[in-house]
Amino acid sequence: MNSIEQRYRARTPASAATGARAARVMPGGDTRSVTYYRPYPLTIARGQGPFLWDIDGNRYIDLLGNYTSLVHGNAYPPMVDAIARASAQGTAWPARNQAQIELAELICERVASVERVRFCNSGSEAGMLAAQLSRRVTGRRQLLMARQGYHGSYDDLEAEWAGEGGRTMLAEYGDTASFETMLARHGGEIAAVFLEPILGSSGIIAPPPDFLPRVAEAARRAGALFVTDEVITLRLGTGGAQAAAGIAPDLTMMGKIIGGGLPVGALGGRADLMAHFDPAEEHPMHHSGTFNGNPLTCAAGVVSVRELNAERIAAMDRMAARLHVEMERSAAELGLPFSIRRAGSLMNVTFQGSGAGGVHARAARMMENFHLAALSQGIFFAPRGLIALSTVMTDDLITEICERAAVALGDVARETNPMD
Numbered sequence: 001m002n003s004i005e006q007r008y009r010a011r012t013p014a015s016a017a018t019g020a021r022a023a024r025v026m027p028g029g030d031t032r033s034v035t036y037y038r039p040y041p042l043t044i045a046r047g048q049g050p051f052l053w054d055i056d057g058n059r060y061i062d063l064l065g066n067y068t069s070l071v072h073g074n075a076y077p078p079m080v081d082a083i084a085r086a087s088a089q090g091t092a093w094p095a096r097n098q099a100q101i102e103l104a105e106l107i108c109e110r111v112a113s114v115e116r117v118r119f120c121n122s123g124s125e126a127g128m129l130a131a132q133l134s135r136r137v138t139g140r141r142q143l144l145m146a147r148q149g150y151h152g153s154y155d156d157l158e159a160e161w162a163g164e165g166g167r168t169m170l171a172e173y174g175d176t177a178s179f180e181t182m183l184a185r186h187g188g189e190i191a192a193v194f195l196e197p198i199l200g201s202s203g204i205i206a207p208p209p210d211f212l213p214r215v216a217e218a219a220r221r222a223g224a225l226f227v228t229d230e231v232i233t234l235r236l237g238t239g240g241a242q243a244a245a246g247i248a249p250d251l252t253m254m255g256k257i258i259g260g261g262l263p264v265g266a267l268g269g270r271a272d273l274m275a276h277f278d279p280a281e282e283h284p285m286h287h288s289g290t291f292n293g294n295p296l297t298c299a300a301g302v303v304s305v306r307e308l309n310a311e312r313i314a315a316m317d318r319m320a321a322r323l324h325v326e327m328e329r330s331a332a333e334l335g336l337p338f339s340i341r342r343a344g345s346l347m348n349v350t351f352q353g354s355g356a357g358g359v360h361a362r363a364a365r366m367m368e369n370f371h372l373a374a375l376s377q378g379i380f381f382a383p384r385g386l387i388a389l390s391t392v393m394t395d396d397l398i399t400e401i402c403e404r405a406a407v408a409l410g411d412v413a414r415e416t417n418p419m420d
Contacts, residue, residue, distance in 0.1 A: 002415050005039060008372045014055045018043040034067070037371060037383040047074025049392045052380055060380035061401055063387045068200075068232050068346065069256040071308055073392035079260045079303045086299035092291060099298035106305045107258065107268060111230075111240050113248040114268030118277050119293040123231035123255035124152025126265040127194070129287065130251050131156055133267070134192035134225045136276060136285055144182055144224070145194040146173035150201035151229050151253065157194060173199055174207040179215045187222025192251075197241035200232040204341045204348040204386070212245045225273070231255040231265075235388075236344040238310050257308065260300025263291070312391045316345035319398050320389050323347070330406040334413040336366070349385040369415050373408035 001009075009016065019040040022029035028036055035041055042054045050073050052060045062074060072079065086099065104117040120126055131143060131154065143156055147170045151157035156167050169186060171178040173195075183190065193215060199205040212228075219226040228249035233241035235257050242249060251269035258264055268274070276285045291297070324340050324347060331338030337352040351370070353362030371383050379401060381387045 002369070004369050004373045004376070004411050004415055007376045009039065011058055011376055012040075012042060012054060012056050015043045016040050018055065034382075034384075038368065042375070042380075049073045049075070050390060050394075050397060058378065060375065060378050061397065061404070063379060063381040063389070063401070065388045065390050066261060067256075067382065067386070068235065068388040069259065070261050071235050071257045071388075071390055072260075072304060073390040076260075076303070076392070078307065079300050082299040082303050083260075083262075083296050086295050089295070091296055092294055096293060097295040097298065099295050099302055100293040103258065103298045103301045103305065106302060107254070107266065110238050110305070111234075111242070111252060111268065113228075113242060113250075113270070114252055115271040116274035117266050117268040118274060118287060119298075120265040120267070120287075120289055121263045121291050121294075122152065122265040123229075123253060124154055124157075124265070125289070126231065126253040126255060126267045127151040127157045127229070128154045129267045130192065130194070130227045130253055133251065133273060133276060133285065134227065137225065137273060138191040138223065140189055140191040140224070141167055142169055142186065142189040143167060143192055143194060144169045144171060144179070144186075144190050144219075146171060146196070146199070148173050148199055148202040148205070149194065149196055149229075150199075151194050151196075152231075173202075173205065174211055176208070176211050176214045180218045183218045183222040183224065187224060190219075190222060190224045192225040192227050193219040194227045194229060196229045197233045197245050197247075198236075198343045198346070200346070200386075201384075203350065203384075204343050204346050206341075206343050209245075212242075212247050216247050216249065225250040227251045227253065229253045232346070233343075234258065235308065235313070236346070237313060238308070241343075257304050258301045259297045260302075260304035262294070262297040262300050264297050264301060308391070313344070316389045316391060316393065319393055319395065320345045320347055320387075322395075323387075323389075323398055323401060326402040327405050327409075330402070331409050334409055336409060336413055336416070337363075338409070345389040347387040347389075349381075349387065366412055366416060369412045370408060373411040374405060376411075377404040377408045379404050379408065 019029045045053050045055045052062045108114050171182045216226040226249045228242050230240045230252050237243050254266040277287050324342050341348050351363040351366040
């Protein structure tokens with residue numbers, strides 16, 4: 001156990017105790033694999049604005065926003081008020097509600113390619129719907145996605161499950177020829193191409209400027225639908241990342257920010273495609289869900305989407321750019337092999353490894369150390385290095401983050417063996 005882990009354990013004994021308790025009733029002590037890290041994850045007591053507090057009373061600057069979904073920070077007052085008003089009228093009923101209509105209208109107004117919307121409860125469900133609709137429309141079974149892509153936990157769209165012999169074909173993200181070749185050879189089998197405008201779970205990786213438009217065109221030549229996964233990237237512009245990329249996908253997967261922190265997913269797209277879900281049409285696709293378009297979720301989502309305007313997006317982007325530069329400068333001064341990939345308000349910090357211990361093993365150890373050291377300095381981001389800013393961040397808070405991150409990086413440098 002190094003000094004970084006010792007410090008973390010000393011600050012968080014209550015989290016350790018609740019982790020042991022949770023493990024007796026939940027595998028691994030939680031219900032989200034992505035939130036696990038060694039020696040044990042924190043147990044959070046509350047959040048307010050740009051801050052989180054654990055059950056030991058430690059305060060953290062929230063640089064994750066529940067994996068990008070809390071674009072206005074924690075317990076955003078207008079959102080809390082909207083949820084309270086909605087819940088006073090009932091938490092769910094088997095009929096549409098006004099907030100559902102208003103949220104759908106907002107999405108259709110903002111995202112040019114979306115003419116109709118169907119709500120569900122997660123980005124994973126949105127991917128399932130997109131796959132089902134694509135197969136219905138084209139009569140084909142195969143899907144095509146990027147090797148490093150991630151579109152939720154549906155088997156056919158899960159990177160770890162996709163592969164030869166299944167119902168998913170793979171091509172290389174950012175490599176236009178790889179997708180064009182696959183579509184030229186197997187286009188008659190492919191129902192849809194799924195792509196993120198920017199790879200999210202694989203580390204905030206942006207493609208070459210012509211990649212998305214050319215793949216979209218290749219998909220259309222092959223008679224396949226082009227599906228854009230904007231579950232993470234919708235926050236990057238009022239029209240989503242697809243507007244900046246100059247593409248008009250047939251279908252768009254959404255989630256995260258459109259629910260204001262409550263469970264949500266949505267599939268949107270061309271009216272003629274979405275009409276397959278219309279129960280008034282002949283032979284409609286069946287799509288139900290007890291909590292689809294839930295009034296609390298939609299009330300929160302209306303606030304989240306409406307208040308994420310171009311000015312606030314630009315402010316987050318500016319603060320993220322400053323954080324990017326200053327963190328890399330601190331690491332360079334310490335001689336650490338550290339870099340950041342960034343797209344707007346989304347960032348991913350990484351280390352590069354070298355030495356006898358192996359590139360990946362050394363980099364992984366430095367990332368683990370930095371994550372724990374940052375937590376002990378009161379900075380909360382994803383174990384894999386994902387950072388997502390929120391509209392409640394300020395320039396003074398960015399200054400504080402830079403100072404605390406520099407201390408954490410210093411801890412990493414002291415624990416790193418150059419010969420490892």
